[in-house]
Structure formats: structure tokens, C-alpha cells
Amino acid sequence: MSDTSSPHDAIGTARRPIRWHIAVFLMPAFVIYSAIMILPLIETLRLSLYNTVDGQSIFVGLSNFKTLFGDERWAASFWNALRNNLVFFVIHMLVQNPIGVALAAMLSLPRLRFVTFYRTAIFMPTLLSFVIVGFIWKLILSPLWGVAPWMLDLVGLKSLFGPWLGQPGSALIAVSLISVWQYVGIPMILIYAALLNIPDEVIEAAECDGITGWSQFWKIKLPLILPAIGIISILTFVGNFNAFDLVYTVQGALAGPDGSTDILGTLLYRTFFGFQLQLGDRSMGATIATVMFLIILAGVSFYLFAIQRRMRRYQF
Amino acid sequence: MAKPTHSPLRTGLVHLALVAYTLISLFPVVLTIINSFKTKNAIFREPMALPGPSSFSMIGYETVLKQGDFLGYFQNSFIVTLVSIVLVLLFGAMAAFSLSEYRFRGNTMLGLYLAIGIMIPIRLGTVAILQGMVAAGLVNTLTALILVYTAQGLPLAIFILSEFMRTVSDDLKNAGRIDGLSEYAIFFRLVLPLVRPAMATVAVFTMIPIWNDLWFPLILAPGEATKTVTLGSQMFIGQFVTNWNAVLAALSLAIFPVLILYVIFSRQLIRGITAGAVK
Secondary structure, three states: OOHHHHHHHHHOOOOOOHHHHHHHHHHHHHHHHHHHHHHHHHHHHHOOOOEEEOOOOEEEEOOHHHHHHHOHHHHHHHHHHHHHHHHHHHHHEEEEEEEHHHHHHHOOOOOOOOHHHHHHHHHHHHOOOOHHHHHHHHHOOOOOOHHHHHHHHOOOOHHHHOOOOHHHHHHHHHHHHHHHHHHHHHHHHHHHHHHHOOOHHHHHHHHHOOOOOHHHHHHHHHHHHHHHHHHHHHHHHHHHHHOOOHHHHHOOOOOOOOOOOOHHHHHHHHHHOOOOOOOOOOHHHHHHHHHHHHHHHHHHOOOOOOOOOOOOOOOO | OOOOOOOOOHHHHHHHEEEHHHHHHHHHHHHHHHOOOHHHHHHHHHHOOOOOOOEOOHHHHHHHHOOOOOOHHHHHHHHHHHHHHHHHHHHHHHHHHHHOOOOOOOHHHHHHHHHHHHHHHHHHHHHHHHHHHOOOOOOOHHHHHHHHHHHHHHHHHHHHHHHHHHOEEEEHHHHHOOOOHHHHHHHHHHHHHHHHHHHHHHHHHHHHHHHOOOOHHHHHHHHHHHOOOHHHHHHHHHHHHHHHHHHHHHHHHHHHHHHHHHHHHHHHHHHHHHHOOOO
């Protein structure tokens, strides 16, 4: 798609006068979107094939990628970040989305009271910025303040408490769960909407056949909301492989302790802008961004072509 | 309707589960806000207690207002968010109108092209965006942020708004044409007022990620004069880590506007999602 598409638009209608208003309506959005979003994206992909040698930018082919995957130091931090990112994603899929579905299933029960209140309250954390969420949880989990041990004491589990954010073994899980806490509202509200869209007749027919309660959820409702679960999964995927803010707020740009919470977003930030002793590297930054782009593109294409097409849709 | 009556036990369990989760989602926020009004001793001695006459203190807020230029940060955030929303709505609606109203060659392709941005995050282009902004001399200006957020908001806005514009009746528009209205007048005077509810939904969706963003302010506008609230509180808290009063007060100050907006718009937001998102 090039900048010439707008005059091009009018060619097909040569019999009529050129409809300038179409171009006028489209132009501002097209220009801003292309200039700030698409061109930089393409330029970033291009930059990943170049490197600076003696102050000059030269074409180096895939050698940046060779460095990223081959050089011991680069490869170690890249695979570490990718692995952590995968764990981050898996925890979201296993914790956030089932909780979201369960909450939505409860909220959509007929004649339940206070639904609006629950819905509003549970969705609220989603609106807060990562900065707020990150620091609040840092304070709560801090051994200094003692709120978390106090709460565990209430349920008799005080002995389990540890400085979770500070231990390499548990930091990533803790950060992921904080993110789950923040975002559980999104699957909840989307599934809730999907459940409300199921026509009453379907549910009534099920009840006439004696399918109620749990088996009604598993046999009738769940198959009907599968498309919504698919959308949520791909949204989670894109969001997770693009995440940066929460880790940066909670653990800093080094994604400590000992790189145990380093994900692709923080690796990109450190590589591109440099941090402490490490100098910023534009080409390697672009290379990591390109790899992230390819991962997200692969995920989205897999969803669009392999999952969404095969999914059964029911129309009422 | 002959629905089987749900047993009170089951309803009770459902309420129990929902109340438990509601507590989990509200507790951290409430905890922060009540402790921001307490003295340092009270924060540590009794974190769960409400501020009482002996423990009430505004010292945290005083420190924040004295040390950080929070009013300036708020102003920056407001300007950036507001201008971006206006641009996204105006340009997004114009593009959505022309995509949904007119048949022309490349219509579908253009629609797909504009939809790429829904799935591919703009953040991946950061390296080149920063380069471009440096070249244009826009680093450390609010304009840079506004441009980025406008580009970021447009794809979803166009997608949602064109869905809604397809529902505006053709008869109405054709009646306008017969009465001699120009295409611009039809758009601004007939169609825009009719899609106002959809515009409100788009506004809320656009607003949240802009207000909360840390990445682009950190990279494009980290200067003192252009800091947004999110970046400002991040940096402020980083400096005052040990001053718990100030940290809690800064957090509460950052929460309040979001809470107020949410109370005003929550109905709109939820209705918007339940109406359009899952089809």
C-alpha cells in the first residue's frame, strides 16, 4: 500500500466526477497512521538488517540475527527473555483466563443480585496504570510492611511467606500473578458479554431436556463461547509478548533478581537505550523488535488461519 | 418462564465467591488510599486500620505537592489524552465514514491495511519512531506523544466506528443529498450525531491506554516539562522509595482521576464491550 492510493481510488469511477471528498475523509487518518505506525515498523524491520561500522550504516544481511542467536552473551539473554515470556504467557492462560471465565459464568446466572457492583469492582484494576499496580503490590509484598504476612496469618499460612519478588525462583511467578490480578477483568467482561448473547430459548430447551447446572455450562454454554475464548487467547498473547511496563515498574530495567523476570519488552528497552554500563545499540534493538514482530505475527496468523476458521460458529 | 429455582445454598456460594474476588480486586487500592492519609507510625503499626483522629496526617500529600510538579504532570496528561482522543475520534470517524459509505476501488484493501494496527503493537516500531521524532525535532514535546497516540488509537476506532456507521439508514443520507447537502454536511450534521454513543465507547477505549502509558513518555518525552502523570509518579516514587507517606500519597493521586473517570464512564464502557466486542 503506497501513498498514491487515494487518487487511485477515484479511477474506478471515471464516469462520475472525481469524488474528492473520499480522499479528504481518508487522508488525515491514512497519513498519520502510515507515517507514525506503518513506516516506522517497516523501517525498524529494515534497520535489523543494517549495522553501524565506523560510524556508517551498512547492510549486513542477517548477521544481526546471527549475533542474537549465536553470540553466547546475546543468545543467553535472548533465550532467557523468551523463556520467561513464555512462562508469563502460560501463567496468564492458565490462571487469568479460567478465573475470568468462572467469574463471568457466575455473573451471568439469571436473577443474581448486585451484578453491576461485582462487575464494576472486578474490572476496576484493569484501568489502573502499571505504575500504580506495580508499586502497590511491591509495597504489599514487601517484608518491611508486613501486610502480606499478616494476611497469610489470617488463613494460617504465615510460614509460607517469603520475599517472593526478590527470589529468582518465584519473582517471575509473582510478577505474572500481579499482571493476572490487573487484567482478569478483560476475559471476564468479554466472556460475560458472550454468555449474555446466548438466547434464552437455547438455555430453556436445555433445561427442558434436564440439562442444568454444571453440565449445562460444560455442554451448552462453553461450546457457544469458544470464539470469545479464542479472541481472549490471542489478545493475551499479543499483550504478553509486548509487555514491558509492569516488569519495569516492579523490578526495574534490569528485570532482576538476576534477570529472572526479563521478558522481551525489557530486553528490547535495555538493548535499544542502554542501561548502566551497557551502551544503547540501535541495530540490535531493531533486531529484537523484529523478532518480537515475527513472534506476534506468527501467533496472530496461527489464530486467524488455523483456529478461527475451524471454530464452529452458531448463529441464532 | 419455567426455570428451576436455584437453591439458596448455591446462590449463597456464588455470592461468597464473587465477594471474595471483589475483595481481592479492591483491597490493594483501598489499602493504598487509607494509608496515604496516615502518619508513618500508623502505616507500619496498623496497616489495616482506617485513619483515626490520632493517626490522620496529610504529610505525604504535602511532600508530593512540594517536591514534584504534579499539577504540571496532570496538565500534560490531560492535554495529551484530550487532544489525542479528539484527533482519533475526528479522523477515525472520517475514515470510517468513507470506508463504510462509498464504494471505490481498494476499499477492502484499505480497510485491511488500517486494521493491521489492531493486532500489531505500535511499540515495535519504537526504534524508528524515535529516529523520526529526533529528525523532526519533536523529542520532548507533547506533540510527539499526541501523534503516536493518535496513530495507535486510529485502527480500533476506525474498525468500531465503521461497524456502527453501516447501521445508519441510507434513506436518511439520500434524503439529505436530495435536499442538496454536501457530503461533508451529511457526515458532520447527519451521521456524526447518530453515532455519538459509539464515539463515547471509542473515547473510553482510547483514553485508558494513553493515560496509563509509560513506554512512550519514557522514550519520547522524559523531560521535566513534558512528563505525564504516569511517568512523573514512576520517577517520583523511584526517588522517594523510603518515604512511604509520599509514595502512598503519590499513588493515591494517580489513582483518583482514573477512579472518577471510571465512576462516570463505567456504564458506557461495559455497555460498549457487551454490545460490540464479541460478534
